[in-house]
Amino acid sequence: MRQAREAGCKFADFTGGEPLLHPKLPEFLAAAKKLGFVTSVTTNCLLFSERAGELAGLVDLLHFSIDADSAELHDKIRGGESYNRVINSIDAALANKLYPDLMFTYTEENINAIEGVWKLAREKRLILILDPVFATSGGEDKVSRNAHRQALDFSKKKGVYLNRAHLLLRDMGGNRVRDPLCRAVSSTVVITPDNRLALPCYHHRCVNVGINGDLAGVLRSREREEALSKEGRYSFCEGCHINCYFDPTYQFAGGRFWRESVRSKLRYAVTKYLLYRRPWPIWGFKKPTSLGMPITIDEYGSTPTAGKRS
Numbered sequence: 215m216r217q218a219r220e221a222g223c224k225f226a227d228f229t230g231g232e233p234l235l236h237p238k239l240p241e242f243l244a245a246a247k248k249l250g251f252v253t254s255v256t257t258n259c260l261l262f263s264e265r266a267g268e269l270a271g272l273v274d275l276l277h278f279s280i281d282a283d284s285a286e287l288h289d290k291i292r293g294g295e296s297y298n299r300v301i302n303s304i305d306a307a308l309a310n311k312l313y314p315d316l317m318f319t320y321t322e323e324n325i326n327a328i329e330g331v332w333k334l335a336r337e338k339r340l341i342l343i344l345d346p347v348f349a350t351s352g353g354e355d356k357v358s359r360n361a362h363r364q365a366l367d368f369s370k371k372k373g374v375y376l377n378r379a380h381l382l383l384r385d386m387g388g389n390r391v392r393d394p395l396c397r398a399v400s401s402t403v404v405i406t407p408d409n410r411l412a413l414p415c416y417h418h419r420c421v422n423v424g425i426n427g428d429l430a431g432v433l434r435s436r437e438r439e440e441a442l443s444k445e446g447r448y449s450f451c452e453g454c455h456i457n458c459y460f461d462p463t464y465q466f467a468g469g470r471f472w473r474e475s476v477r478s479k480l481r482y483a484v485t486k487y488l489l490y491r492r493p494w495p496i497w498g499f500k501k502p503t504s505l506g507m508p509i510t511i512d513e514y515g516s517t518p519t520a521g522k523r524s
């Protein structure tokens with residue numbers, strides 16, 4: 215993480231699978247905070263209540279995955295009895311001065327549950343994030359225009375965040391290999407649990423470079439240079455709209471993508487930090503050597519087949 219910070223990374227995103235399965239997660243977060251990263255964790259809440267105290271003060275952007283406004287539908291989508299865990303985790307987080315956003319990955323199946331989840335978020339003064347489910351292979355959008363329209367209309371309500379650039383990207387048919395938008399390699403450093411740099415992105419990692427204590431060297435390696443020259447141009451990149459990589463990509467894209475993304479993020483920041491008066495993440499003071507990149511540390515668990523679900 216020290217080398218990642220020196221290379222210009224600003225965000226450390228501990229994701230999965232389920233990051234709370236790792237017993238040393240609090241140690242990793244503390245190290246990241248000490249180095250000046252803004253930290254983020256996305257969890258399914260199955261283990262959160264028991265571990266909330268360990269995470270206090272260590273997570274700047276905490277996301278709780280919630281798929282419905284009822285145990286019946288949430289548990290059907292997720293399996294097991296997890297809805298009540300999410301509800302209990304909200305109280306456990308607030309008791310430890312952690313302020314989660316509720317992350318609602320919308321699909322055809324749960325789109326009508328938005329309102330109920332929004333009411334829950336409003337009641338607790340939490341941000342509701344609407345994230346369109348994405349396909350990890352092939353460019354076909356798994357969500358109908360009608361459902362996107364519903365989400366877009368709902369995003370105008372108070373306390374709701376939807377990065378509208380995601381919808382613009384889908385309208386345009388996703389990434390095009392002839393004129394690529396994707397900046398997965400230049401914007402993000404993805405490290406797998408076996409300490410390898412995944413290239414060009416986690417979901418289509420066709421090259422994995424062992425780090426062996428020299429991330430700085432790996433970031434200058436021939437393999438990464440090659441991946442940089444091909445980002446968004448691989449055959450599997452046609453139509454791609456994987457939210458995790460396009461979110462940091464929009465800062466490079468300029469034009470409407472940049473404007474829509476910045477506008478959405480400003481709205482999030484104003485609501486969360488000014489209206490809801492939640493504590494602003496403390497940024498490190500170390501001057502980055504290049505444009506800010508997130509470092510994504512993938513934890514235990516398998517690659518989600520669709521959408522960012524934890």
Ligand code: SF4
Nearest residue numbers: 396398415451454459
């Ligand atoms: S376009 Fe998609 S598949 Fe291709 S490198 Fe970017 S994120 Fe990965």
